[in-house]
Amino acid sequence: xKIQFTARHFAPTEDIRQRATAHIERLARFEDIMxxxxxxxxxxxxxxxxxxxxxxxxxxxxxxxTKSEGAQFTEAIDAVASKLETQxxxxxxxHSEGRRRNAKRIATDFATEL
Numbered sequence: 463x464k465i466q467f468t469a470r471h472f473a474p475t476e477d478i479r480q481r482a483t484a485h486i487e488r489l490a491r492f493e494d495i496m497x498x499x500x501x502x503x504x505x506x507x508x509x510x511x512x513x514x515x516x517x518x519x520x521x522x523x524x525x526x527x528t529k530s531e532g533a534q535f536t537e538a539i540d541a542v543a544s545k546l547e548t549q550x551x552x553x554x555x556x557h558s559e560g561r562r563r564n565a566k567r568i569a570t571d572f573a574t575e576l
Contacts, residue, residue: 463490465498472504478535485543486517492550496520502535515542519550523557526550 465486467479482500489495499518504511515538516529528545532538 463487463495463498465500468499468501470501470503471506472502474502474535478502478539481536482515482517482539485539485546486519489519489543489547489550492547493521493554496522502538504535513538515539517542517546519546521550521553524553526553 463486465483467474467482482502486495486498486500497520499516501516501518503514503516505514512531513533513535514529514531515535516527519526526546526549528542528549530538530541530545532541
């Protein structure tokens with residue numbers, strides 16, 4: 463699995479980089495992740511600083527994207543990892559359910575031919 467890390471408008475600490483990478487590696491147990499992009503952005507608005515994290519993950523049958531904002535990067539990374547975990551679980555269920563449905567259809571077609 464290839465992991466690409468991008469930081470926009472700030473210099474990331476090694477702790478933030480390791481935290482985001484560890485989340486992606488942990489989520490690989492749900493689905494075979496071929497490629498992952500981690501994009502962390504810091505924007506300075508008039509009244510506050512907005513920190514956002516975005517995970518873009520390429521899996522076997524598509525691309526999953528999640529984005530979250532927080533006061534700190536650790537909060538944003540944890541929130542986006544939680545969202546991505548939910549998406550990966552749902553994607554895996556749909557994919558495996560489709561295989562089972564096809565197997566049942568093929569089995570019933572085969573049984574009717576006999």
